[in-house]
Amino acid sequence: YSTFLQRAFDQCFQEAALQGLPLRLCLDRAGLVGGDGAVHHGFCDVSILRTLPGAVLMAAADEPSLVAALEFMRTHDESLSAVRYPRDDVDTRLADEECPPFVLGQARCVRSAVQPDAVIMAYGVTLMTALDAAEQVEEDLSIEVWDARFAKPVDGSLIERTLKNGTPILTLEDHTTIGGFGAAVVEEAASQGLDAGLIERAGLPDGWIHQGSRGEQLAEAGLDLEGVIRSLRSAVQRGERHIESPMLTADS
Numbered sequence: 241y242s243t244f245l246q247r248a249f250d251q252c253f254q255e256a257a258l259q260g261l262p263l264r265l266c267l268d269r270a271g272l273v274g275g276d277g278a279v280h281h282g283f284c285d286v287s288i289l290r291t292l293p294g295a296v297l298m299a300a301a302d303e304p305s306l307v308a309a310l311e312f313m314r315t316h317d318e319s320l321s322a323v324r325y326p327r328d329d330v331d332t333r334l335a336d337e338e339c340p341p342f343v344l345g346q347a348r349c350v351r352s353a354v355q356p357d358a359v360i361m362a363y364g365v366t367l368m369t370a371l372d373a374a375e376q377v378e379e380d381l382s383i384e385v386w387d388a389r390f391a392k393p394v395d396g397s398l399i400e401r402t403l404k405n406g407t408p409i410l411t412l413e414d415h416t417t418i419g420g421f422g423a424a425v426v427e428e429a430a431s432q433g434l435d436a437g438l439i440e441r442a443g444l445p446d447g448w449i450h451q452g453s454r455g456e457q458l459a460e461a462g463l464d465l466e467g468v469i470r471s472l473r474s475a476v477q478r479g480e481r482h483i484e485s486p487m488l489t490a491d492s
Contacts, residue, residue, distance in 0.1 A: 242270040242282025242324055249288055252320060257292040262317040265289075266310075270299070270324035270364065271414030272444070272461065274454040283444050285324055286391045287419025294319035296344065297392040299364030299413075299421075303330050304339035305387065312342035324364060326414065328454060331368045345393040351385035358408045358475045361398070363388045363421040366412035366463065373468040381476060391421040394428050403434040408479035410440045410472055414463060417443040438482055440475035442468060 245252075245267065256263035270282040289295050296316060300306035300323055309323040340348060347361065351374055360383060362370040367387045374383035386398065388411075402409055411422035422441030429436040442462060449457050458464045462471065 241280070242267040242285040243273075243280050245282075245285045245288055252289065253292060257295060257320045260294075260319065263320045264313045264316075265320070265322035267322055267324040269327045271326045272449065272454055272457040272463075273327050274457065275451055277451040278448045281444075281449065282324065282326075283416045284419075285322070286413075286415050286421060287423075289320070289322055290392050290419060290424065292320060295392055296321040296390070298323045298342065298390055299388070300325045301362070301365055301367040301387050302332070302334055304335060305389070308339050308342050309389075312344075316344075324415075326365055328365065331365070333368065333371070342389060345390055345395055347389055347395040347398050348387040349384070350387050351383070353382045353384040355382065356384040356407055357381045358410055358472060358479060359384045359386065359398075359402050360410045360412060360472065361386050361388045361395075361421075361425060363391060363411070363413040363415070366414055366468075369463065369465055369468050370412055372465050373472050376465065376469055377472065381472075383472065388421060391424050394421070394424045396428050396432065399425060399428050400432055400434065403429055403436075403438050406438070406479065406482055408438045408440060408475040408482070410442060410475040412463070412468065412471075413443040414458075414461075415443055416446065417441050418446060435482065438478055440471055440478055442471040 273280045298309045313321045360370040370385045411425050413421040426436045444461050
C-alpha cells in the first residue's frame with residue numbers, strides 16, 4: 241500500500257537505491273481511499289521516494305497506462321522505479337485509444353489546443369477530472385491537458401515551452417502538494433530560470449482528511465470537478481496577471 245511505504249523506506253534506501261538495484265514498486269491505494277480514513281490515505285509516497293537519487297516515479301491514469309508503466313519498469317534496470325494507482329473504479333474513456341509506451345521523463349498529450357489559456361499537467365487518475373474540467377469550460381477557455389506520467393523526472397521540455405510562451409500551468413495530483421508532483425514541476429521551472437509564478441498547484445492539503453466516501457474526500461480536498469475548475473480558473477488568472485506585469489529578466 242502507498243500508505244505504508246514509510247515502513248519500507250529503509251529497505252528502499254539502503255538495500256535498493258544505494259546499491260543501484262532495480263527494485264520495482266507497485267503502490268496500491270495511492271491517494272484518497274474513502275471509508276478507511278486518514279490512516280489508509282496514500283498521500284506521501286512521491287515526497288518520500290523523490291529523495292532517493294535516480295528513482296523513477298510514475299502514476300497510472302487508467303488500465304492501459306498502468307500496463308504501459310509496468311512494461312517500462314520491466315526493462316528499467318538502472319534504478320528503483322515505482323508506479324502508483326488508487327483503490328477506485330477504472331475509467332475507460334481512453335481505453336479505445338492507443339496508449340503510447342512510457343518514455344523516461346515524457347508526458348503524454350491527451351487534449352491539445354493551438355493557443356491554450358492554460359495547460360493542465362495531471363498526475364495519475366486526476367487526468368480524468370482534468371479532461372472533464374477542460375470540457376466544462378471550453379465555451380470560454382481553451383485548455384490543453386497532459387498525462388504527466390512521471391513525477392521524477394518531470395517533463396522539463398513541456399514545462400519550458402509552456403512557461404516561455406507565458407501560458408500558465410495547473411498541476412493536479414491526489415497526493416500532498418508538499419514535496420509532490422506539483423512541487424517537482426515548480427522546482428524544474430526554477431532550475432531553468434523560468435517564471436514559477438505561472439504554476440498553480442492542486443493536490444491534497446496540509447491536513448488530515450478523515451472518513452467519508454472517496455467523492456466526499458476529493459471534494460474536501462478541492463480535487464472534485466468543481467474544485468478543479470476553480471483551480472483552473474485561478475491558473476488562467478495567473479496568466480492574465482503575467483501579461484499585465486511580466487516577470488523582469490536580467491536583460492530588462
